[in-house]
Amino acid sequence: MIKTDKNGLKREASCGEELLAMRDSLEILGGKWKLQILRYLTNRAHQTNQFKKIQREIEGISAKVLSKELKDLEDNLLVTRTVQDTRPITVAYAITAYGRTVLPVTNTLVEWGLNHRKKIIENR
Amino acid sequence: MIKTDKNGLKREASCGEELLAMRDSLEILGGKWKLQILRYLTNRAHQTNQFKKIQREIEGISAKVLSKELKDLEDNLLVTRTVQDTRPITVAYAITAYGRTVLPVTNTLVEWGLNHRKKIIENR
DNA sequence: CATATTGGTTACTTTTTGGTTAGTAGTTAC
DNA sequence: GTAACTACTAACCAAAAAGTAACCAATATG
Incomplete structure (x- = not known):
């Protein structure tokens, strides 16, 4: 404001x-996934975040959708994609400095969601 | 966190x-509209916000969608709907105290959007 | 040789979302 | 009587988003 x-x-x-x-x-x-992915990558900024690992830990996301969402985020300079020379080849995704500017947004959403759940439970 | x-x-x-x-x-x-509607109603908490007025001022929203979105927000206790005894009858929508708890979310999104636009313009 | 893992892609289907147009009821203004 | 305004709703349709399943290449494991 x-x-x-x-x-x-x-x-x-x-x-x-x-x-x-x-x-x-x-x-x-x-959309359903972008902020979740950014939050996940922010919380794990110090780790190696491979595609399959992300897919396993963000429950319910399919390979197709994760692949597309990561591409979109990369296009907007919010995450980076790095192919690593391992066998089998792995790909690491990481949040960028610009991606970290989204943290206030996810913070407020997490806060609001936690509070909302609390409210729902109280009124039962 | x-x-x-x-x-x-x-x-x-x-x-x-x-x-x-x-x-x-x-x-x-x-979704596309809920946060916009909440923001709009928060900014105009002191005014009478009739259906048509909201539809005119939130550009691009259709009657059908606005009607549905307002219903959803009402179900979640974020806005109230009041039929007013005017001729012709008008309906006023207002944000609730609980609806106002969403303000930090829209604040961060507005900030991020303004900043993002600035960034895009700079890099041209 | 069979199976599993990684990081995807492709084709197909379903679901969700949103938009368009028209129409309704009540009331007022011309 | 006709047009206009309010606040919708219903029917229909299009597009976008998302889910499912199969498949691929490369490598490693048993």
């Missing part, structure tokens, strides 16, 4: 601007 | 828990 001007002044982004910005975000980060 | 225990202790939610929490959030808030 607060934006820094080209003049260095803080001002509110207009409502229209805000909704457009959110559309941009949702276009890149929206 | 940080969660308060039933014991009052802070601890990390496990990665699995985190992803599940995010799935819960995305199930309720995901």
Whole structure:
């Protein structure tokens, strides 16, 4: 809601601007899997994240969908893909510095989800 | 990532828990329109938000979709629907206190979108 | 030789999502 | 009486997203 001007002044982004910005975000980060994948890779930034391992640990994602989602994320410079010279060949995916800027988004979503579940359980 | 225990202790939610929490959030808030609608209603919490007005100001949404989305949000106690005794009858939608808890989510998405657009423009 | 693993791709089907058009009911304005 | 506004809903359709299953090449294991 607060934006820094080209003049260095803080001002509110207009409502229209805000909704457009959110559309941009949702276009890149929206859908069932992208934020989950980014969160997963952020939590495991220090590890080697191979395709199959990711597929096993993000429950329910198919190879086809994971492959496509990773490609999209790579196109938007949020993750990197590195083929490793092992036998059999493995491919490591890692979050980029830019990908890490999505962390505040997933943080709020995790917080909200945890709180929502708590609320649901309380009201039973 | 940080969660308060039933014991009052802070601890990390496990990665699995985190992803599940995010799935819960995305199930309720995901899709093309829900967060936009919530943001819109939050920004106009002090106004009377009639159906047609919302439809005109959230560009591109059809009556059918808006109607369905508002119903979903109402079911999840995020917005209220009030029929007003005007002629012609109008219906006012408003964000609830619980709906306002989604604000951190839309804030981060707006911020990220604004920043992303800036980045795209810079790299041209 | 048979089987398993890695990192996918391809073809096909289903499900979900969203958009279009038309129509309804009540009321008001011309 | 006719048009217009509000708040929808129903029928229909198209496109996108996602799921399923099979398959591939390379290598390793038993």
